Structures are given as C-alpha cells and as structure tokens.
Amino acid sequence: MADILNALTLLGNFLIIPGLTYGSQLALGALGVTLVYGVLRFSNFAHGETMAFGAMITILVTWGLQSVGVSIKPLPTALIAIPIGIVVTVILALGIDKVVYRFHRERKANPVIFLIVSIGVMFFMGGLIRFVIGPGDQIFFDGTRFILKAREFKEITGLNEGLSLKMTQAVTIVTTLVIVTAMFWFLNHTRTGKSMRAYSDNEDLALLSGIDPDRVVMVTWIIVAALATIGGTLYGLDKSFKPFVYMQLLLPIFASAIVGGVGNPVGAVAGGYVIAFSELILTFAYKKVLLYLGPDNLELDSLIQFLGTDYKIAVSFIILVIVLVIKPTGLFSGKTI
C-alpha cells in the first residue's frame, strides 16, 4: 500500500502539479490566439511578444511597488501589479490595431498578409521589450515560496516521497480557473460576448443584425491583451522572465490552439492541458515509479524515459503533426467562438 502511495505522490509531484501549472499558462496563451483567430481571422505571431510585453510592464510596476515597501505576503506582489500591466498592454494593443491592422482589415487583405503584418509587429514589440528591460533574466518573485514543502509532507504522511506545492503553481492554477470561468460566462451570457460569437460565426449576418464591428474588434483586443498579460506574468513568475523564451512559447501555444480546434475557446483550454501533459508524460523518467510498483527484486538500468527532457518542444510539434494528419479541424472541431 505504501508503495502505491509513494508512486502516486511521485507522479503528483513531478507530473500532475507541473502539468496543471504549465497547461494553465498554455491555455491562457492559446485562448488569446484563438480569439484573434476567431474574430480577426489570422494567426497572430505577435502573441508571444504581447505576453512578454504585459509581463514586462507588470515587472516594472512590481519593482516600483517593492521599492516603496508594498507587499501582500504570502502572495507575490506581482498580483497587484497585473491590473496596471493589463491597462498598458491594452493601450498598446489598441494603438497597434489602429495604426497597423485596421488599414489591412478595411482592405479585406488576405489572412497571410495579416500573418506577415503580425510578424512585423512581433519584431517591433520584441525590440521594444529588449530596449526597455534588456534581453537578460529578470526575477520579480517575492512572497512565500512554498505552500507545502516536500519535507513537511513526508513528516505528516510518513511516506518516502514528498509532495511540494509552490506558491506560483497554486496562484497560476487558481487564477487560470477564475479567468477561464469568467471568460466563458462573458462569451455565453453577456450581450457583448454574444455579439463577438455572432461576429466570429458569420460576419455578414452579424453586420446585418446591427452589430458594430469596430466595437467587437476593440473588445477582442482588450480581452486578448488582458489574457496575454496574465498568462505572460504567470509564466514569468513560475519559471523566469526572459524575452526570447516567450517566442519559443509560440509553438506550444499554436499547437494547443490547433489541437483543440482553432477559433474554439473550449478547445484552446483543453489543448493547453493536452500539450502540457503530453510533454511531461513523454519526458518523465518512470524508473522510480516502476521500482515502487514492481516486484521487490526489480532492477532497472535505464531511466525509462520516452524522450530526453531537451526534446520537450518536439512533443508539441509531434502532436501538432498528428492532429494535422488525422483531424485538421482539431479535437473540438471549431472555427467559431
């Protein structure tokens, strides 16, 4: 019995909690990508940089708050800085839409042109971020590091394996739960949310029903910027903030959105967790788990690992390829919000 509990704890500590955390971060990112796709109808390559920008503003505000001694211990200070980060990112996103995207939207440009435009925006934002905060690592976490320490868990339960829960992990999971619930309530139960869904479903019909397209686009950018800021900050809190990492996040985020069915918010959230758990399941070393579960005299030479941890990024790509080959519309075959 103790062996089974030990094995489960091991899995919980190294697979389930990190998977939920990483999955939440991906889900927030994929939700943003999918909303842009649903309403504005292009794949937004600048989304990673938008996340980095939101996180950067939040970091700057956090530093400001820390320097005047504001603290909400045991929670990280960054949480009260997020609203200001959101406001600034929303202003930037709306400004970029007004200056850049609107022109092409009015000409009804090809989606690929939008894609290239978003790459231009990506360059610009990437440069801006590196210009302001530099390309290096930034640490802005404060507050209590662990809610539950592995050692305490061992003492309480008497097991060999410890289960630890970091503050950042708990904050990420809870925040994502709240945000996603609010998001679905907004899309399904408010007038604005319904008009967004209608616009994404059939643009002409929505226009005929008197829905103001400019307002739908504006609301979309506000939501996308807010999601990006929250997602970016949570990722930065949990791992660390480094501008180029956010560009590497683009691939798993796109993979999540496509796996779930691009344009479909439920799919985006589910896709985020699918990608995160697949990455961890395939790169987890099962040796210790098998030693607990197997017969007492079991001896294993290798780590029993499907893929080296370095190949995490390949997992999201392999899943993407499988989905593209077998079911290009994704698990929740969406195209509408």
Place this chain on the structure above:
Amino acid sequence: MAAAFYYQYRNQILFSVMAGLLLAVALMQGLSVSLTILNLCLISAIMSLGVNIQWGYAGLFNVGVMGFAALGGLAGVLISMPPVSEAWQAGGLGILLGLIITTGTIAAALYTWSQVRHLTKQRYWVIAGIIILGYALLRIFFDPGVVAIEAIDPSVTGYLGGLGLPILVAWPVGALFAAGIAFVIGKIALGLRSDYLAIATLGISEIIIFCIKNEEWLTRGVKNVNGLPRPVPYEIDLQRAQWFQEWALDFGMPVDDASAVFVKICYALLFIAVIAVLLWLSETALKSPWGRMMRAIRDNETAAAAMGKDVTWQHLRVFILGSAVIGVAGAMMVTLDGQFTPTSCQPLRFTFLIWVMVIAGGSGNNWGAVLGGFLIWFFWIEAEPIGLWLMDVVTSGLPSTHWLRLHLLESAAHTRLMTMGVILLLVLRFSPRGLIPEARR
C-alpha cells in the same frame, strides 16, 4: 521627368545605390569590413531568393528558413570534416543499426497504412503500435552507440566526424538535406489552410535546431565544430608565398591586410557565381510555362484547379525547390564562417529577417529579392553604429553618467529589431509590391 527616368532605369539605379553604400563603408570603415558585409549580403540574397521562390511564385508562407539553413550547415560538417575512426569503431555499428531500424519502421508503418485502409478506427492503433515497437528497438541499439561515441575524446571530437570530402560538395548536399525535410513537411501541411504551413515550418525549424544542439554524436552540439576546410587559400599560406608578397607590394598594401582582403574576394567570387546561376535558373523558370502556371495557381487556386492543375502537388514541388536553395545558402554560410555554431541559429536573425528582405525587395521579383537581401543585411549590420550615434546625439544634453543616457546607449543595439519591424510594416502599408515590384505580364 525624373520619375519616368527612375522607372525606366529602376534596377540599375537601386543596385548602384547599393554599390555606393558598400563603397562608402569601404572608404570609412575599411575594405575588409565592406567585403565581410558583401559576403553576407550575397548569402542573404540567396536565402531570400529561396523564400521568394516559395512566396513570390506560389504564395507559400515558410517560417522555417532558419531550420533549412541549419540543415545546409549540417551538410557542411558531415561532408567536409575528417572522419573520426575511433568513434566509428566504438559506436558506428549502433548508429548504423539505428538508421536501419528507423528506415524499417517508417517503411513498415507506411506499408501497413496503405494495406489497412478498410479499418477506419483501428488502423491508428496499429500504426502507433508499429512506431512504438520500432522506437523501443531503436533505443536499445542506438543509445549505447551514442554513449560510446560521445565518450571518445569529448573535448576535441566526441562525434562521428564527416566524410573528409571538399567542402564545395556540401553545397548541393545541403540542398538535398533541406529538400528532404521540405518534402516531409510539405506532405503534411500543404493542402491545409495557409497558416498551418507557417506553424508547421516554425515547429520543424525549432526542432531541427534542438536536434543539432543535442545530438552530440552527430554535430558536437553546443561545443561547435571548428576548423572546417576551406575552398579558398588560407591567409597564412598567402603571406608566406613569394608571388603574393610581390603582389601586395604592387598594390601598396601591408601583406596581412592584403591576404585577408584576397581571401574575402575569393569567397565573394564563389558566391557571385552561385547567385548568378541561381538567378539565371529562377528567371528562366519564371518565364517558362511552369512559371506561368505557378502564377496562375497563386493568383486563383480554384481557377487553376478547374483547369486541371494539381495545386497541392505543384505547391509541394515549389516548396521543395525553395527550401533547397535555402539549404545551399546555409552550407555556404558555414563555409564562409569556417565553423558550425548551432547557438547562433536564432529565428529573429534568420527566418524573420529574410522575410523582411523579400517583402521589402519586392515579392515575386528575383532581382527584388536579391536587392532586398543586400539592403536589409546592410542596414541590419550598420543599424547598430547608426543607432548608437543617434542615441549619443539625442542624449548629448544629459550629463554623461545620467541613468537614462547610459540605458539608451546600452540598449541601442536593440533598436535594429524595432527598425526592421517598422520597415516591414511601412512596406506592407505603403508599398506592398516592394522596391522592385513584380513585372506586369
């Protein structure tokens, strides 16, 4: 009047301006600096030719330029480096068995796939079973081989080495490598929505770079491969040669400088030869019936399909061709550098910059792509000194130790990313056809 003159001689004027810029650098920063920029301009121009074949001819959006270029670079290592015989003895068998098992698994999976079409649901599980079995077998034979190879003198070799052939052979081989991967990606992503190709190529290029960084038995990974053989003479040999010393004396240059310049000119001539051949081929292809068909497909896929053209197959062909050209450029780049450094493969530096080149130069026009390659690379390199100078002027009113001035001077290097973004956005808005637009036919 002036406008009419410009339109008539646009290409000549623009290329003269480019030559003038390089000349100005030669006068202000030295001939050697100017030639370094020129060589990379030529390589960039070849990469943007490759992207132009995909985007300008066919409207395919490839964001995996970096990956295809890196495959070309890998070819440079595998062809030109001398083989490490101890490593082959230690782990060569494991690696070869691994390769055979991989090929066997793929063949078995493909064959089974074609045989079990009637099983709609179960066939996925059958294929998955075959692949998992093959993968397990692969790991059993492959892993010990890798460990053995990487253990041999890791600070110097620790990899299998190459074939020891002249590095020029690597250029076509690099094209083959890139074409092979392009075939697989194209098979998967072409025929679906256009942005799926973009995302798939983004993914594959990240994975290629990750593999190259991690598979040390093949590439030494982040330890880099240095001292690739050269197709041109070494400076040190030139400096010792009697004829070269006399030559340098005639030109009135110190022998050291003269040798560096001579080597760079040799490279430039090689690259110009390649670019001339590629330009001739691309122009001929564009004017041929095949080029007309590609434009027809690009401008109206439905109409072209209705005329009996196999759109997906033609897309696949042009995607492979373009990627092969990028592969050549990648191989040329490691030839120029004389080393293979996977850490220098950054998507912003390769993929996205090449896109700025194609869009700004003029998509659909080969000369435009070449000009874009020259101009954008030139400004990418020179934006740093220009940005630094600009920041210095802007902040000259502040005391020299003011934090804002220090921060701005320190971050000046990052202005070039912003500049490239702004250039791309401006071109797309105000001159979407680029500097040398596609000819109206």
